[in-house]
Amino acid sequence: MYVQKTIKKQVSCSGIGLHTGNPVNMTFKPAAINSGILFKRMDLDGHPILKIHARNIGDLSYATTVGAGEAAIKTIEHVLSAMHALGVTNVLIELDSNEAPVLDGSSSCFIKMLLDAGLTAQNAMNKLIRIQHPIEVRVKDTIISVEPYDGLKMTYTIDFSNPFIGTQTKTFELTPQGYIDDIMRARTFCLYEEIEYLWKMGLSKGGSLDNAVVFAQDRILNDSLRYDDEPVRHKILDLVGDLAFLGHPLLGHIKVYKGGHLLHAKFVKEIFAKPECWTYLVDRKLSPTFYQEDGDHADLFTIPKITQSSSNPQIFV
Template sequence: MQFQQTIRKPVTCSGVGLHSGCRVSVTLMPAPLDTGIVFIRKDVSGSPKIQVSIENIRPSLLSTTVGIDGVQVQTIEHMLAAASGLGIDNLLVEIDAPELPALDGSAQSFVSLMLEAGIVSQDRRRSYLKVVRPIEVIEGNKRIAIRPASKSSVTYTIDYAHPLIGRQTYDYDWSRDAFVEDIAPARTFGFLQEVEALWEAGLGLGGSLQNTLILSEEGLLNEDGLRFADEFVRHKILDLIGDMMLLGVPVIGEIEAVRSGHALHARLVSRILESRDNWVLVPAQAPVSAGRLRELPPSLVASPQRD
C-alpha cells in the first residue's frame, strides 16, 4: 500500500460494550489526509475528539483505552486491528457511549463493515516507522521485542495452564489477506472462575457466550466450539495489531511477544517512540510501472516492504 487510505462512505453498527455493558452505536466516517484515527464522543457536550495516540492512552484493565480531559473510549483494539489489517490510515469514529461494541468478540464484523464502506486511496504517500535497532520490554516472565527486518511479522507465544490452551505459538506475516482470513475471526477469551472477580471490578458486564470464548476448568462453554484450534494466540496477535496503531504510523519490523498483553504492547509503543535512534521514518516507495521496471537496474528495484 503506497498511499494513505480511508473509507468511501459512512457506515454504522451497534452492539453492547464488553466491559461496560452499555448499548453503543458507532459510525465510521471518511477522514482527510494525515488525520489518523479519531474518536468523537457525540454523547458528551461539545462532542470531544480523542486522537488514537500513545499520549492519550489511559490506564485500563484487560482492554485498550484512550481519553482526553476525563472523556474516554474503551476497548478500541479490535476496531483498530481491523483498520490496521485493511490498511486504513484515516478514520473518524463517532460513538455515543464510552466503549466500542464487542460484536462477536473478534475483528470480523469491523472488517465487514469497513469493506462494505469501501476503501479509497488518498493523495499522499504513507510513511512507515522502520525499526533499525532492536527495542525490547521485559516484565517478569513477559516479554515483547521488535527487531529490524525488511517486512513486518509477529511471532506470539502464550502459555496458560489450561487443557485447551497450554503453550501456543503463532507466526504471522503481515498482509491484508492473512489478517482477514487467519486473524480477524479470532475471538477474545476469558476464564469462568475470573468472571465474578471481573464483575466485582465493574468489568465484563457485557460479556456473554455471543462475544467471548469462556473457559471452564476442563473445557469450553461455547457450544459451537473454536474457529481455530489456536484461536487464543491468534486473538493475542489481533490485539497487538490493534495496539500498534497507537504509534500513529504503520511499523516495519519483526515483533516477538511472549505472554504479553495490552499493557506491555503499549509499553513497547512508548519505548519505540522514546528510542529515537532506533528507527527511521521512511516514505512508501514510489509505484513503478512494469514498463519502467524493465528500464531500471536491478539494484534500484526494491520489493515492497509491506502491503
Template sequence: MNIKQQTIEKAVSVSGVGLHTGVSATMTFLPAPINHGYKFQRIDLEGQPIIDADVDNVVDVSRGTTLEQSGARVYTVEHTLAALVGLQIDNVLIQLDGPEPPIMDGSSIKFVEALRDAGIEEQNASRNYFEIPEPVRYINADKDIEMVALPLNDYRLTVMVDYNSQVINSQHASLNDLTTFSREIASCRTFCFLHELEALYKANLIKGGDLTNAIVIVDRDIEEGELDYLSQLLNKPKIGVNKKVGILNNIDLHYPNEMARHKLLDVVGDLALVGRPIKAQILAARPGHAANVALAKKIKKLMESAKSHVPHYDPKVPPVMDLKRICELLPHRYPFLMIDKIVYMDENSVAGLKNVTMNEPFFTGHFPNNPVMPGVLQMEAMAQTGAILALSSQPDPENYWPFLAAIENCRFRRNVVPGDTVIFKCEFTAPIKRGIVKMHGAGYVAGQMVCEADMTASLVRKR
C-alpha cells in the same frame, strides 16, 4: 504493504453493547483526509470531544485498552484499531454515541466487514511508515513476558501464549502478510478463564460480556449447581460445558489456536497507538495490553528521537512524486530544475532526491578539473525540495509562486561530486502564516550530512 494512504469511501456504522461498560452504542466510521490518522469522537458528550488514538492517551489496560483526552474516555479500542490496521486504512474518524465500541462477537471481523462494505479509497499521499532501526524490547520478568520489535522492511508478528493450563497448551500464532489479517486473524474472539469470570464481574468489568461475544475456558472441575449460578450471572437459561475442548456452553473454536490468534489481534490493535504504520518483526511471548502499550511507548519514543535522522531511501519503492508531478508544482525547468523525485512527505517534512552526474552543465566551468557541485546550487536544490512541501500544504498549490526570501545558518560539511546521490530533507520550523514559510533543510550523501541551512520563503498568489 501499501505505498499510498487510504481512507473509506463512505460512512458506515455498527451497533451493539460494550464488553466492559455494558452500554449500547453505535460506532460510525467516517472518511478522513490525508494524515488525519485514527481519532475517536464522543458525540454523546458536550462539545463532542475528539480522542486521538495515541499511546500517550492510554489511561487503563484492565482487560482492554482505554484512552482519555480532555476528560473524555473511550474503552476497549484495540479490536476496532486492529481492523483498521489489518485493512491498511490510515485515516478515519470514529464517532461513538457511547463510551465503548460494540464488542460484537468479541473479534474484529464485524468491523472488517463493515469497512469493506464502505469501500476503501486510495489517497494521494504516501504512507508515513516508521521503520524500526534497532531492536526495541519490553521485558517483565515477574510475569515472564517478553516482547521485541526487530528491524524488517515489512510488518510481521509472532505471538506465543502459555497459561500453564490443562485446557490450553502453549500456543503460537503468526501473521506474515497483512493482507491475510481479515482471513486468518480478524474472526478470533476474546476469551477468559472460568476462574476469572466472577472476579471480572465483581471488578465492574465485562458488564456486556456473555457467551456470544467471548470464549470462556473451563480450567477446573465444575458442579451442576455452579453452572446454574453462572446461568443466572450471565442471564442465560442453560449453560453447559464442551468437555472435549473445555469451553463453556459448547462453543466451537474457529481455530485450535484461536486464543493465540486473538492475542496477536490485540497486539496489532494496541501497536496502532504508535501513531504511524510501522515496519518491524514483532515477537511476543505471553503478551497482554499492559505489555503491548509499554512496547508501543518505547517505539514511539524511538520514533520521536529519530525525526531528525537521515531520511531512508529505497529505490525499489515508487516515489511519492515523480518528475512529471514535480514539474506540475514547480516553475523550474532544465537546467535549473534540481530535484529528480520526492521520496517522502508528511504534513511537516519532505525528502527529495538529486542524482549528481558528470553531465551536469555547471561542471564544465566549476572546478572543471576537480568537479564539485556548487554550494549555491545545493541550496537551490534544498529550497526546491522545501517548496514542494510548502506548496503541497495549500489546497490549490498551482495558484502560488514559491520565492526564496532568506537563507541563514548555512553550512557546507563536505564536497558533493559526480556519482553522489543527495537526499535533501526539509521540515517546517513554524506554521505558515500569511504566506511566510520557515523551515530547516539538510542534505545527505551516503548517510552523512553535506549541507544544512535555515530557510525562509514566501508563497505569492499568481495574478
C-alpha cells in the same frame, strides 16, 4: 510509498460494550489526509475528539482505552486492529457511549464494515517506521521485542495453565488478506475462574458466550472454537490493534511472550523513547501484499463465511 487511505462512505453498527454493557451506536466516516484515526463522543457536550496517538493511551486493564477522564473510550483495540490490517489511515469514528461495541468479540464485523464502505487511496503518503536496531521491553516474566525485518511479522507465544489453552505460538506476517483469512475471526477469551474477579472489578458486564470464549479447567463453555489456536490468534489481533497507536506502519519482527495490552502499550511508548533504533521511511515502494496501494483492491479480498454462534444465555450478567 505507503498511500494514505480512507473509506468511501459512512457505515454504522450497533451493539453493547464488553466491559460496561452499555448500548452503543458507532459510525465510521471518511476523513481528510493527515487526520489519523479519530474517535468522537457524540453523547457528550462539545463532542470531544480523541486522536489515536501514543500520548493518548489510557487505561489498559483487560482492554485498550483512548484518553482519560469522562471523554475516554474503552475497548477500542478490535476496531483499531481492523483499521490497521486494511491500512486505513484516516477515519472519523463517532460513538454515543464510552465503549466500542464488542459485537462477536473479534474484528470480523469491523473488517466487513470497512469493506462495505469501500477503501479509497488519498493523494498523500504515510511514513513507515523501520526498525534498525533491536528494542526489548520486559515486565515481570512477560517480554516483547522487535528486530529489523522487511515487513511486519509477529511471533506471539501465550502460556496458560488451562489445559485447553496451554502453550500456543503463532507467527503471522501482516497482509490484509492474510489477516482476513487467519486472524479476524479470533474472539476474545477469558478463564471461567476469572469471571467473578472481573465482576468485582466492574468489568465484563456485557460479556457472554456470544462474544467471548470461556475456558474452564474441565471444558470450553462455547460450542466450538473458530481455530484450534484461537487464543493466540486473538492476541495477535489485539497486538495489531494496539500498534495503531504508533500512527505509522511498522517494519520489523515483533516477538511477544505472555503479552497483553499493558505490554503492547509499553512497547509503543518505548519505540518513541528510542528514536536511535529506527528511522522513518517516506519514499519506499512496498510489496503489494504488504499494504495495498490502491484502495480499490479491497474489493478483491475474499471474506470467509462467519459461523454464527448459537444464542447462548448471557453468563456474566
